[in-house]
Amino acid sequence: MKEGHQVKKNEGKYYALGQFLKKKRASLSPEQAGLKEGFRRRVEGLRREEVADLAGLSVDWYTRLEQGRTVHPSADVLLSLSLVLQLNNKERAYLFSLADQRIPDEHTGELIISDGMQHFLDAQQPHPAYITDQRWNMIAWNQATLKIFGNYPKMSGLDRNTVWRAFTDPYMQELLDDWQGHAKRRVSQLRMAFSKTSNNSDLNTFIHQLQEASSLFDSWWNDQTICGTPEGKKLLHHPIVGDIRLNYLSFQSEELPGATITIHLAGDHASLTKLQTLQS
Incomplete structure (x- = not known):
């Protein structure tokens, strides 16, 4: 019973991680991310492929991450996504917490002016x-x-x-x-x-x-x-x-x-x- 409860709890965190990434992606304009807006968009925010490209990830892998799959992102991947999505310190800490990762010591004191x-x-x-x-x-x-x-x-x-x-x-x-x-x-x-x-x-x-x-x-x-x-x-x-x-x-x-x-x-x-x- 406890084991099943733990699996469900982890699945909930992965789902929350995906939803959080999706929300932050939708909140950024192409200009804010350093991209040209180009042709007209049907939805606001960045596309998945744009986030994946900026973070150095494959589109398929990033899509599974947003879908709440158990893909276990590394600390380096999370740091890259934090920069691309322009997360503040609390948001970055929340992202790492959802992924059951610890922010590397060399980045804990980094100050980014939003x-x-x-x-x-x-x-x-x-x-x-x-x-x-x-x-x-x-x-x-x-x-x-x-x-x-x-x-x-x-x-x-x-x-x-x-x-x-x-x-x-x-x-x-x-x-x-x-x-x-x-x-x-x-x-x-x-x-x-x-x-x-x-x-x-x-x-x-x-x-x-x-x-x-x-x-x-x-x-x-x-x-x-x-x-x-x-x-x-x-x-x-x-x-x-x-x-x-x-x-x-x-x-x-x-x-x-x-x-x-x-x-x-x-x-x-x-x-x-x-x-x-x-x-x-």
Whole structure:
């Protein structure tokens, strides 16, 4: 009796897996998947053969997967389908759970900026809004951020790290009225990340690089001061429009584990006008 019940339970999961894939396939347009729309379609979304081709699978095998057959997809196949169907972190975890698979460790911390998240950042215009990962690297931003804090698309490596820039970039030191307070918060935030992953060789290398690049960072790092707040005020001395007063708020999203979303709002009408001027 128990054995029969287990078979029925597994069949239910395979059916749910197929239905979930079918639903996500129907929710994506060809444009979203990077395909040309071409001729008129009878139904919305992607075709099975398009998903199979993008994921590197045979159409017959993918069809059986959608039909709820017991085909036992591997972790690599599930990761490929997650990318093709543009699943968020929760959806990807759900997909792996239905297939009785474990997400590989190297992919558990991967942060993917969805179209919806980027749209959220863009909707904050003309106010700067951006996302940093758990090591305070800039991973997403809107155009207002670039007008205020710098041209991140042209930066690479260490230059996209906000802690590194705080101590090595003269532009940031001149832009921030309370540069010292900002830099101390960045050190504190980095120390919090270090406390969670102190055995990470890349993080240790980064800290050593900062200690060599800035004696002030080295001094503050050894103080082991913990400070900072998820919200506050900033006075910026912008080289084009002059002083800008901003109120900022930082928060986290379940969609991006370990990442921080920060939004800056104009602190007064004059600052709002200046932000609008920079965008025009």
